Amino acid sequence: MHEFPDRLDRSDPEGAIAATAKRVSNWGRWGADDVIGTLNLLDDAKRREGAALVRRGVSFSLSQTFDTDGPQKGWRRRVNPVHTMTDTGLDAERNVQGFPHGIGGADDFIAMPLQASTQWDGLGHIFDHGNAWNGRRAGDVVTSMGDSVTGIETVASLIAGRGVLLDVGRALGTDGELPDGFAITTEHLEATIAAQGGSARVGRGDLLLVRTGRLTRARRDIAEGRGWGDYAGGAAPGLSFTTADWLHGTEIAGIATDTWGFEVRPNEFDEAFQPLHQIAIPHIGLFLGEMWDLDALAADCAEDGRYDFWLTAAPLPVTGAVGAPVNPIAVK
Numbered sequence: 001m002h003e004f005p006d007r008l009d010r011s012d013p014e015g016a017i018a019a020t021a022k023r024v025s026n027w028g029r030w031g032a033d034d035v036i037g038t039l040n041l042l043d044d045a046k047r048r049e050g051a052a053l054v055r056r057g058v059s060f061s062l063s064q065t066f067d068t069d070g071p072q073k074g075w076r077r078r079v080n081p082v083h084t085m086t087d088t089g090l091d092a093e094r095n096v097q098g099f100p101h102g103i104g105g106a107d108d109f110i111a112m113p114l115q116a117s118t119q120w121d122g123l124g125h126i127f128d129h130g131n132a133w134n135g136r137r138a139g140d141v142v143t144s145m146g147d148s149v150t151g152i153e154t155v156a157s158l159i160a161g162r163g164v165l166l167d168v169g170r171a172l173g174t175d176g177e178l179p180d181g182f183a184i185t186t187e188h189l190e191a192t193i194a195a196q197g198g199s200a201r202v203g204r205g206d207l208l209l210v211r212t213g214r215l216t217r218a219r220r221d222i223a224e225g226r227g228w229g230d231y232a233g234g235a236a237p238g239l240s241f242t243t244a245d246w247l248h249g250t251e252i253a254g255i256a257t258d259t260w261g262f263e264v265r266p267n268e269f270d271e272a273f274q275p276l277h278q279i280a281i282p283h284i285g286l287f288l289g290e291m292w293d294l295d296a297l298a299a300d301c302a303e304d305g306r307y308d309f310w311l312t313a314a315p316l317p318v319t320g321a322v323g324a325p326v327n328p329i330a331v332k
Contacts, residue, residue: 038252068082070228080117119290168210169298176213212258
């Protein structure tokens, strides 16, 4: 087991990233041709284990909405979804659709960045010094035609199994929320597991959900007339860079949070942009979920004391995409 670093040299992101990548790299672990990374750890036995957790049959959608009222502000052309009707009830009433014997209908389409709302980051989303997952050249993986190697469609049937919620916001925060800039360390994760009990154990092949309370706070701001503020891209609680060894060592298959960027923001180095992404995706091969709505599930888990469940979270299989929308469903 790796020793987890408990402090960072804020002035040396390059050194920290290089050293961490060397420690936690999964390159070649599942062969030179691997395209699914840590989802190799989510096998049939883990899915049977997850399915056996359904007892009450209550289900929770973990997705935010996909509409123009979302949090995006246009950064790097990330805007909120635009929903347009191409056929309407009014068209049907006026009989201008060209259908026979009175039948009418409605049709619509949506235009959106694939990472505008609840989504998975694919393995072609982030590179380290021009290297993609499993040591491939980034330019050989993703071109203007899309990700021809690790496109999100390669995992469309795989992301279903035992889900575990670590409600760090409720365990360690104030009124269920962590403050912006709070870096969740390995010690915080382990303390939350201990507080929640045996059903919160985290291990090989699990799909881990980490609630910070950041979305809860954003929703309160909206209700009080302040809007989304800086939810998209601004300061937020999140995973510390120092958790990279834990994320690797626990052998989880995927991890998702209720924040825009998964890791703590501002990041923990003097000059950095998403350094934990730079390790987790191209080196560990770990699937990251962002902007998941964990509040209703968290409330139920707190009430019944069980923090594991069946989770199915298939991304929309957009061929060649480096990320995709998802409507995750947790069933207890």
